[in-house]
Amino acid sequence: MGVLSKITRNCNHATLLIEKKLITTLSLRERIFLRIHLIGCDACRLYQAQTTKIGQMIKNLFNESPGVNITLDDEVKKEMQERIEEKLNKN
Amino acid sequence: MSNELDPHHWVKAHADYLYAYTRARISDEELARDLVQDTFLSALEKVGSFEGRSSERTWLTAILRNKIIDQYRKKSSGLLNADVQRAEEEQADFFNSDDGHWNNEPAPKHFGIDEYDPLQSKEFDHILMKCLKKLPALWMSVFTMKHLDEEQTDTICAELKLTVSNYWVIIHRAKLNLRACLQKNWI
The missing domain is CATH 1.10.10.10 (Winged helix-like DNA-binding domain superfamily/Winged helix DNA-binding domain)
Structure with missing residues (x-):
């Protein structure tokens, strides 16, 4: 396999670089690899668009303020406080 | 609010908050409850190190956070x-x-x-x-x-x-x- 086809065929590595690029800056070598790969690879260009969008969706999902109605039962809380008091009394 | 610790009111004041914080990071309800309880108990052992620079809640959350990370870490082991x-x-x-x-x-x-x-x-x-x-x-x-x-x-x-x-x-x-x-x- 020639050097060029190692770049153009390796979608596994290209998609890793796409993920890395969404978070950090790629090295020069990585940037060249990815640029050459994406010129000829429709599937990875589509991957890039889709995974970018998925990243936004994940971010939105985590940033919705959750937990407003996640609470503990009174019974559980009572037990928790009892164990605290127990430990306080031991010391 | 003065930055003092009052363990007699910990559950009333912070348990729901700490539990919701945990559940946003760990989906297992039982494990989440145990971590909150555990946080209170280990906090009691550390009251001496509380310097009042943060609020009681912030201090408790920091203890809890370490416990959550420990859980994550456990999951990364073999x-x-x-x-x-x-x-x-x-x-x-x-x-x-x-x-x-x-x-x-x-x-x-x-x-x-x-x-x-x-x-x-x-x-x-x-x-x-x-x-x-x-x-x-x-x-x-x-x-x-x-x-x-x-x-x-x-x-x-x-x-x-x-x-x-x-x-x-x-x-x-x-x-x-x-x-x-x-x-x-x-x-």
């Missing part, structure tokens, strides 16, 4: 990694094993996400959630630390004891599985 193996098997046929090229069937195809604007609508959040739930706990904890706590890469690596290259591999594999799951389940 024995519990059956779920990682399972997830990796799912993507075993994504790429040609010789040259790394997409195999035909699992290669990205156009689907509904291409026209979808996640900033406009949350219509497909439930599918995303379903797909996220299938991810191994360790991969999920990386996402949680990144998006919920907005931690930087090196902090996440240090806390989960991952190498940076391992971190990229996890993000890559998690996104590969997520994308495939969304393509499969999008209606």
Whole structure:
């Protein structure tokens, strides 16, 4: 396999670089690899668009303020406080 | 509010908050409850080190956070990694094993996400959630630390004891599985 086809065929590595690029800056070598790969690879260009969008969706999902109605039962809380008091009394 | 500790009121004042904080990071209800209880008990042992520079709640949350990270870390150790193996098997046929090229069937195809604007609508959040739930706990904890706590890469690596290259591999594999799951389940 020639050097060029190692770049153009390796979608596994290209998609890793796409993920890395969404978070950090790629090295020069990585940037060249990815640029050459994406010129000829429709599937990875589509991957890039889709995974970018998925990243936004994940971010939105985590940033919705959750937990407003996640609470503990009174019974559980009572037990928790009892164990605290127990430990306080031991010391 | 003065920064003093009052263990007699801890549960009343902070238990629900700490529990919700935990549940946003750990889905297991029972484990979440245990972590909150555990936080109060170990806080009692540390009252001497409380210097009043932060509020009681902030102090308790910091103790809890360490316990949550310990849980994440446990999940990254060898024995519990059956779920990682399972997830990796799912993507075993994504790429040609010789040259790394997409195999035909699992290669990205156009689907509904291409026209979808996640900033406009949350219509497909439930599918995303379903797909996220299938991810191994360790991969999920990386996402949680990144998006919920907005931690930087090196902090996440240090806390989960991952190498940076391992971190990229996890993000890559998690996104590969997520994308495939969304393509499969999008209606």
